[in-house]
Amino acid sequence: MKARVHVMLKEGVLDPQGEAVRHALGSLGFEGVNGVRQGKVIELDLAEGTSEARIAEMCEKLLANTVIESYRIETL
């Protein structure tokens, strides 16, 4: 089975990488870009029947830094 984990910085946490992208888009002539936040997607190829709780455990232990990041699990 496949699962996809989306990891984003929490609201209110500064995102310098997103800010750099926003600035670069402006320099390239793309107007009206009000904000950019950058996160990670992790696609997992897992053994059949891996529970969502198990995937959440992977997120808590390794994939996300839950102090500053939130995550969302999507099973495909």
Add this chain to the structure above:
Amino acid sequence: MKARVHVMLKEGVLDPQGEAVRHALGSLGFEGVNGVRQGKVIELDLAEGTSEARIAEMCEKLLANTVIESYRIETL
């Protein structure tokens, strides 16, 4: 309006970061993780009415390296 761009390495392109995550999950005792690929999500806060073609242009010019990465646009 908001849009989300997903950028992933193309099939066949080595993903050392994903490989490192797969290895780390194994070391933490998570079994049955057959593969991991890591990509980026970029959330854009754009002026109303920005066309998908315009977002694709941002991807081609800055957000993705289309030699090795593919992208998918999702408008929210």
